[in-house]
Every structure is written in structure tokens, then in C-alpha cells.
Amino acid sequence: MSTTSSATRRLTAARLLLAIGGIYISQTIVTALTTQALPSLLRSEGASLTVAGLTALLWVPWGVRFLWAPWVERMRLPTGRLERRSRTLVLTGQWIMAAILMGTGMASWAGHVSLDSFAVWLLAGLMLAAVVSASADVACDGFTVEQLAGQRRGWGNVAQVGGSHVGAMLGAGGFLLVAGKAGWPAALVAAGLAIVLLGLPMLLLREPPRDQALALGHRPGLLHALRRPQVRTGLLLMLLSSVGVRLTLGMFGPFMLDRGMSLEQVGWLFGSLHIGTGLTGAVLGGLLVRAAPGWQAVWIAVGLKAGVLLALSLAAPAASLMVLTILVGLTFSILGCLWVALYSALMNLTSPLQAGVDFTVFQSADALLAMAGGVASGWLAGHLGYSFCFGLASVLTVIATGAVWRQACMEKNTSVATQGVVHVG
Template sequence: MRRSETTSTGDRAGFLLVAIAGVYVAQSLVTGVAAQALPALLRSQGASLQQLGWLSLLMLPWALKFAWAPWIERWRLPAGSAARSRQMVLGGQLMLAALFALMAAGGGRQVGLVMVALSLAALLAASIDVACDGFAIEQSQPSLRGWVNVAQVGGSYAGLLLGGGLFLLVAQRWGMAQGCFLLASLIALLGLPWWFLRPGSVARSLTRRPASLSQAWRRPTVRRGLVLTILLAIGPRLVMGLTGAFLLDHGMPLEQLAWLQGAGGVLAGLTGALLGGLLVRRWQARVALVTALTLQALALLCLAGAVPLLMQAVAVWVFSMALSATFVANYTLLMRCADGPQPGVDFTLFQCADACMAVVLGIVGGWLAHRLGYSAVLGLAALALAMAGVAVYYRGTGPDLFSEKPSDADA
């Protein structure tokens, strides 16, 4: 009987992870299209670098989602009624698929329709993220939280690469309408597990304490975590939206770029995540983070120099790999910063701060590249990464934040 109950619990946990991972993949598909595929497609059609920089505004919903998160939480968990998490996430997924189907029906040639639909998709995906995060925390036991985090990070990275690579490949070969139809089908398929998901009961006492941004701001570790987030975002966020256009302008065909950002990006992301995990396990998170930042800076310096196209492609791959390793090490530190009475609220602040930096620095990077050229922007980004590495290595952002404690292994 106990073995049957254990098997049933394990099956439910596995199905929960599949459902949660599908949501994060779908959300990041939108980000991949907006941040990688669409800039490359528009650049191939003659758009200027300054115009490409404005596409970073599509990241605004992820930067501002904290503003409407309390409203979503109240709607998801109404007082005296059953939770609406499943209906809210499933409905949101279907609406997200419908938006991409609308873009496909429009042929993908009307830029105005694509921008409006992508803006709505970004707003919807960011809202689904709030509901899914709360649901995942409620439904997962402490022993399952690590796997939930793997599903979130891995799913998000996979979606980003699929949206930036697979969509770009399909759109280049068969047209943007076919690419939008493919994404609509994928998003609907990824939301299918939520139709069969049967959430467990949750003690409503978990919802009686509303989220408090003021309480988060009063905690010194949260403020230090925000400083760390901003410091580490300056370098990569300045150039992330320019790497595709950079390679295109230096002679790489669009189809090869799609493979580099797609299959090559998946390999870089998985390799970097594994490398980051091994470094954090082998050394302190601070040393792992400094190592990853150093690799990023070296890759950007290689891009800024006069090197052949093949070396430029390798440098972009190494940059992507090092960026993935940076995420692993950085999240380890930020989880310690958010380890308090309201970790979900605290970690959301870090996410929103990073998204704000992505919007601002994406515009600044496009403007600087238009005015000063690629080499100047790449050099500035490498300098910012080097300064961040020095700051992290020689100065902690909080009491014992970079030290390895016994409790950190549990986190």
C-alpha cells in the first residue's frame, strides 16, 4: 500500500513538473521571438540598428509585472472559493496560442499587426508567469522545489532558444506566417497537460498574508541582491540583442545564423548550465560567477577585434555558454538573498530589475551601435563585465553572501 501511494505521489510530481516546464517554455518562446528572431528578420529587411533597439520595449511586461501581481493573486485565490490556478494558466496558454495564430492568419507581413500581437503576447505571458510561480510554490513539497527550479530555468532557456532559432529558421525558409503557426501549435501542445492536471488541496492560510513590496525593500539582503542583479546585467544586456545583427552584417547568411542560435544555442545553454552547476558545486558560488563573467568578457573582446567570421561565431557561442553559467551561479546567490519570510516576492523583484535593465540597455546598446559601431559597444560591455567580476570577487553584496554554508546545500 505504501509503495502504491509512493508511486502515485511520484507520478503526480512528475506530471506537475511536465506541466510547469511547458508553461515556462511557452513564455520564453515569446521572449525568443521578440529578442532574437524578430530583430534578425527585420535587419535582413533593412531595419536600422536604432530601430532594432526599440524592440526591447517588448520586455516591459516582465519588468513591470510586480505592479499587477497582487491583482492576479487575488483572482487566482478568491476568498472562500476554490483556487483558479489551473483555469487561469490553461486559459492563458490558449489565448497565447490564439495570438500567434492571428499573426499567422495575417501572413506575418503586416509589421504593425505583428508588433501589437507580440505586445499582447508579452503582457499575457508575464501574467501567466505570476500565476504559475504561485501555483508551483503551493503544489510542490520542499523536496521537490529543486526540480521545480530546474523545470523553470531549463524550460525558460529552451523556449528562448526555440523562439529565437527554430522560429527564425522556419520563417526564413517558408515564411513568417508558417513560423507563427508553428509556435501557435507548440504553445497549445505545451498547455495540454494543464487540461488533465488535478492540483492538490492547499491550506488557505498560505494566502492570508498579502505580498508586501515595502517589507521586501526593508530587508538589507534584498537591496544587496538588487545591486548584484543590476551590476551583472549591464554587460550582457547591452549586447544580447546585437549579436545576431552583428553576424549578419559581417557576412553570415540568415539560415546559418538560425542554426547557430537554434541548435548551437541549445548546446551552449546546456553546456553552460552544466558548467555553472559543476563550478558552484566544486568551488564557491563567487568563484563560479567570476569565472563565468571572465569568459563572457573574453568572448566579447574577441568579437570586438578583427577576427574571421568563424571565430566570431565561436565567440558568440562561448558568450552564450558563459552567460548560461552566469545565470546558474547568480541564481544561487540571489536565492540566498531571497531566503526570508516572502521569497517569492523578493525573487520577483530581482526578475523585474533584470527585465528593466534589459529594456533600458537594449535601447542604449542599439543607439550606441548605431552611433559608435559594434566594436565600441562590445568593448564597453566587456569592461562592464570585468568591473562586475572585480566587484564580486573583492566585495560581497551581503553578510556571508558568497560563503558556502551548510544550509546552502539544502537550498
């Protein structure tokens, strides 16, 4: 029987972070392309607003993937066997996504079709790519949780969150730039090639086997996740921590436009400022997790977010564009920090028997919250004003700060009690 510890079965940090970063960049290229770049591209090519609006449906796989996550996890961790198949599943998903994008681009290129006439087929292909990406992400999340441990977890989440920001930049702004210069078929082919290249660090890895103790007869399932108090606690704290931003993030662009900013300026705001401050916040989040591990880091980040949202709600009616831009930039930075801290804390709540399923439950809940929050924020801002919308978000975030602080105190007390028992023994 193998006595090798789980610590020795993990990959080296540098190779692991490169692989994680590459995969999360790839996945976000697909989501940003479909939900951010595609609506603008369709409209610019003459498609109706109805067709452009259908791109919102491409978020659905990310919200409901928890339904088939156990099936993916069973393939990733075959029952009674030591092998892990995370790498195989992730790379297969990468190659399928790339093939869909490149095949769609080349087919439209060869047929010389207009985007308007090809829109339905393009949406169908991208929906398939979104399903594949969301499914592969289950395996990637399981791989990430298993291979990151201790102080590596914070930096792993920096690669995860930072990779998402880079992917958003490439999938939205980068795709539109290539489409503007060389046409949208070439942009699809370029996106597919980028996904293939970004998968190379994962291709070069050799995933270590599981410990003998974990290769049990456990069958990963959704009910097993929801029955665990750790998952239920994580769901509650994640939703509380995220609800404030989900009520505001979609309104930042319309708010700045209504306050007098031009469309081009808003584009730069969500391009350079969003990406730059988000990446900075992610790095700061990695440092924060090292200094204040667990829910302590989340508490600090949520408290900072509450303060900025409160300032934004007070400044919304009359502050200058410069002040508002600074506050929005601070919000983006704190969000990058928060996601790193929150993902790190949530990873600690997953079961080693089905880490991919447990973490997918958290992320699916956040995706559903994002969809609901986007609808609610539009209604609140339209009927009650931006100040009310931002103010409500700040109040909810203050409540979240108290809940997370309580969890951080409980975590600290449990740690102290455990150390005391060990010391006495």
C-alpha cells in the same frame, strides 16, 4: 487544523519538471517570436524599418509587470483560504495566448492580407499576447518557487532556463522556418497549437493547497517586497551579476559581422551554438547548485563569466574568427549556468506569503536592465569600440564577483552559526 508539512504538499519531481519546462518553453516562444522572428519577417515582407523597430516595444510588459504582479498574486493566493490558483491562472494565460496567435493567423489567412498592410493589427495582437504572457509568468514563478525545494530547486531551474532556450529556438528559428515554407499565418497557427500542447503537463497536475499557517490575512503588495532586506539584497546582487552580460549580449552579432562573419554564419551562431551551449550550461548549472548551494554557485559562475569576458576583450582586436567563436560559445554556456545558479539563489530570498511578487521584482529589474544595457552597449561599441565595451563589462563582472563572494561567505557563516546553536541546544 491541518498539520501537514509543506514538504508533503509539493508535487512529484518528474511531473513538476515537465509542467515547468512546458510553460517556460511556451512563454519564450511568444517573446522570441515577437522580438527576434517578427522584425526579420516584417522586413522580408516589405514593412518599413520603423515598423520593424516597433517590435522592441513588445519587451515593455516584461519590464513593468511588477506594477500589476500584486494583483495577479492576490488572485493566485486568495486571502484566508488554503487553495492555490496558480494552475488556473497559468493555463488561462496559455489558452489566451494561443487564441490570440491562432485567431490572428486564421483572420489574416481568410482575408488574404499582406503582412505589410496587416502589421499594425499584428503588433497590437502580439502586444496583448505579451501582456498576457508576462502576467501569467507571475503566477508561474510563484508556483515554481513554492513547489521547488532543497536539491530539487537546481533541477527546477534547469527546466526553467533550458525551457527558455528551447522556446527561443522554436519561437525564432522554428517560426521563421514554418513561415518560409507555409506562410506567416500558418506559422502563427502552428505557434498557438504548440502552446496548447505544451500546457498539457500543467493541465494534468492537481495543485496542492497551502499550509494553514500561510493562509493568513496577508495582502500581497509591492511595498511589502521592497521593504524586505532579502529582496533589496537580491536586487543588488542580481543587477551586479547581470550588468556585464547585458552590456555585451546584444553586440555579439554585430561584432562577429564586423570581424568578417557572414549573416548566415551569424544565424547559425545564434541558433545551434547559442542553444546547444546554453542548454549544456544549464545542465552544468544544475550540477553546480547541488555541489555548491546558494550564493556559492553564483559566485563561481560570475567569476567564470568575468574571466571569459576579459579574454574576449583582449582577443577582440586581432584574434581569429575561430577563437572568437569559441569565446562567444563559452559565454553562452556560462550564462546558462549562471541563470540556473542565480534563479536558485534568488528563490531562496522570496517570501512564502507572496513568492510570485518577490520573484517578479527580480525578473522585471533584469528586463529593464536588458533594455538599458542594449542601448548603452550600442553607444559604447559605436563610440569607443568593442574592446572597450567588452572590457568594461569584464570589470563590472569582477566587481560583481567580489560582492557575490561576500554574500556567499555571509550565507556560509550564518549557516554554521545556526547549526552551532541547534547542536548546543
